[in-house]
Amino acid sequence: MKFALVSFHLPPSPSGQSMVLHRLLRDLDAVAYCLITSQNHDPAEEQENSPRELAGRLFSLPPEFQITRGYRYGLAKFREGINIPLAIILRAWQIAAVVRRENCRAIVACTGGHDLLDLPAAYLASRMVGVPFYPYYFDDYYYQWAAIAHWKALSGRRFARRLEAAIIRGAKRVIVPNEFMGSELRRRYGIETTLIHNPCDVPEDEGAVSGAPSPSGGEVRIVYTGAVYDAHYDAFLNLVEALKLLGRSDVKLHIYTAHSHSELAERGIRGPVVYHDHQSLS
Structure with a gap:
């Protein structure tokens, strides 16, 4: 059909x-x-x-x-x-x-x-x-x-x-x-x-996303992938504030997005946050 x-x-x-x-x-x-x-x-x-x-x-x-x-x-x-x-x-x-x-x-x-x-x-x-x-x-x-x-x-x-x-x-x-x-x-x-759950391509070696550095030093990563816009700002700001209150330098939020990193930082999504460019499908 x-x-x-x-x-x-x-x-x-x-x-x-x-x-x-x-x-x-x-x-x-x-x-x-x-x-x-x-x-x-x-x-x-x-x-x-x-x-x-x-x-x-x-x-x-x-x-x-x-x-x-x-x-x-x-x-x-x-x-x-x-x-x-x-x-x-x-x-x-x-x-x-x-x-x-x-x-x-x-x-x-x-x-x-x-x-x-x-x-x-x-x-x-x-x-x-x-x-x-x-x-x-x-x-x-x-x-x-x-x-x-x-x-x-x-x-x-x-x-x-x-x-x-x-x-x-x-x-x-x-x-x-x-x-x-x-x-x-x-x-x-x-x-x-x-x-219908969003499908995900799992690499054959079950490694990290292509081009992304492997975690080191026992860092705890909270990973988000995708677009970030108005509907998400409050949630991200609350998460960043919670991470600051946690006071642990080994816990960071990693955001993979095509959105402007500087614009998101201006919105207050900064601190224990690591930005990454949009990752390749291959």
Whole structure:
């Protein structure tokens, strides 16, 4: 059964979501799926240590029409009240057109993206075409709305809860990467989810990540890999503060990320912290 995968983050972009999708789909035949994204993926900008592009056909959606005036005089909510449903409908039409053309029998849509509209747009597209819809929760969609910078007036949790509830009710099945996310969605909506743990390539020698120095002197490493953004800052700041209170020079936090190390340090994530560049898949 051919399916369409909708995701803002796709290989070769250096994000944790891209890594997971690459590992899940790299062995599938190119005719088994197609990729749909609202991000402009330029192969020329591929980083040396980014995941390679997938074999499936890639469709990059053009930006939707948006009303760009109206943030003055208290009109922000009115403007976004038009722009959000308009963008969802226009993107849904584009996704539905690809699904019909590629003769896909299901739509899998991932959380994330600069405007968080992929999930509702993909759900609406599934209704237009008449195929099952599977949201893939790499992140907590409900809480992403509270941190988003793209929409300023409608980033509150009341709107997010209504939007998420509609998506969940219309889903054939919800995919989650860990037990916690599954239990959280069960608590909110009383649903059972499908668990797919994030795959990990284990080196043959079971050694450290390629290019990373081996621990020495009995150092205790707390290792984090992946993107670091607004949703993570509080957790990292609390962890750094706990390490400082611990007062042990042999315990350090090691962060492997493509994000700017200096910017994270400016956010206060510094001290018993060692930064590493994004590591190669090979």
